[in-house]
Amino acid sequence: MHPRDAVRLTIALLSTGTAAHAVETYRSFAAMVYRPERSKGPHPASWGVHEGVTLELVLPSMFTADWIGEGAGEDPFNCAPYLELQENQRIATIEHMPLRDGTDGKSGLYFSPAARTIEDRRARAGIHVSRGIKPIDLMSCALPFALERQNRASWETLRDETEAEQARRYRDKAVEPEWPLVRARSDGGGQRLMANRRTAFKQADLTRALKGVLAAGLAVAGVKIDREGNIDVKLGSAEQVKPANDWD
Structure with a gap:
C-alpha cells in the first residue's frame, strides 16, 4: 500500500458512515x-503546512516524515495529532499539543x-456527525512506511519474516532489490525522503512498549x-486521546 492509499482510505472512512x-x-x-486565519500554530514543520495546502497533501507529509526529527517541531507525532472530520459541517481539523512551552490551549x-x-449547505441540516482518529491509531497508519524507509525493505517483508530471516537479510544485504519499491512509496510523487540508514529497533519492540x-x-x-533505537513513550492525559473541538 502506498502512503497516498492509506490517506485516501483514512479520509473515506472518517468522512461518512455510508459506503455509497x-x-x-x-x-x-x-x-x-x-x-490559517482559523488555525492556531505553530505546527510541525514535517507536515508541510502552508497557505493553500489541502488536507490530502498534509496527511501524506505526516505519514512519510522522518520520525527522528532534526529540530524542534520536526517529529510528526510528538505533538499527539488528532484528526477529526465533521460530516455535516463539512470541515476537517487536526488538533495537536502546543509545540512551545507555556502556550495556552491546544494548537490545530x-x-x-x-x-x-x-450540497455543502444542505448537509449542514440535521444531526451533526463527526468522526476522529486518535493519535496512537494515526501513528499506526504511518508506522509501516517509517519502518520501510529505515529498513530499506517493504512492510510486507518486515511483517512476514522471522528474526532469523531478518538477520540473514541484513547479513546478505538482500534489501537492495526491494529498495526501488520502498523509495517509490516514500516518494509519494515528490514527498521528502529521509536519509538511508538501518534501524536499530524492531517493530515488535515498539508494539510491546x-x-x-x-x-x-x-x-x-x-x-x-x-x-x-531507544524508544521514549510520552504519556498524556485522557483529554489528549480525544480532545474537545474548540471549533464546534
Missing part, C-alpha cells in the same frame, strides 16, 4: 483547504472547502525513537 457516499465525501474532504489546523456548494502503556490504562501522547 464514500467516493463523493472523500473528494469533498480531500480538496479542503488549510485556513482548520480545513474547509475552497467554495461551499449547495505501546501495548504495555495501554494495558496500564495510560494514554500515549507520542513516541520518540532516537538514532540508537
Whole structure:
C-alpha cells in the first residue's frame, strides 16, 4: 500500500458512515483547504503546512516524515495529532499539543472547502456527525512506511519474516532489490525522503512498549525513537486521546 492509499482510505472512512457516499465525501474532504486565519500554530514543520495546502497533501507529509526529527517541531507525532472530520459541517481539523512551552490551549489546523456548494449547505441540516482518529491509531497508519524507509525493505517483508530471516537479510544485504519499491512509496510523487540508514529497533519492540502503556490504562501522547533505537513513550492525559473541538 502506498502512503497516498492509506490517506485516501483514512479520509473515506472518517468522512461518512455510508459506503455509497464514500467516493463523493472523500473528494469533498480531500480538496479542503488549510485556513490559517482559523488555525492556531505553530505546527510541525514535517507536515508541510502552508497557505493553500489541502488536507490530502498534509496527511501524506505526516505519514512519510522522518520520525527522528532534526529540530524542534520536526517529529510528526510528538505533538499527539488528532484528526477529526465533521460530516455535516463539512470541515476537517487536526488538533495537536502546543509545540512551545507555556502556550495556552491546544494548537490545530482548520480545513474547509475552497467554495461551499449547495450540497455543502444542505448537509449542514440535521444531526451533526463527526468522526476522529486518535493519535496512537494515526501513528499506526504511518508506522509501516517509517519502518520501510529505515529498513530499506517493504512492510510486507518486515511483517512476514522471522528474526532469523531478518538477520540473514541484513547479513546478505538482500534489501537492495526491494529498495526501488520502498523509495517509490516514500516518494509519494515528490514527498521528502529521509536519509538511508538501518534501524536499530524492531517493530515488535515498539508494539510491546505501546501495548504495555495501554494495558496500564495510560494514554500515549507520542513516541520518540532516537538514532540508537531507544524508544521514549510520552504519556498524556485522557483529554489528549480525544480532545474537545474548540471549533464546534
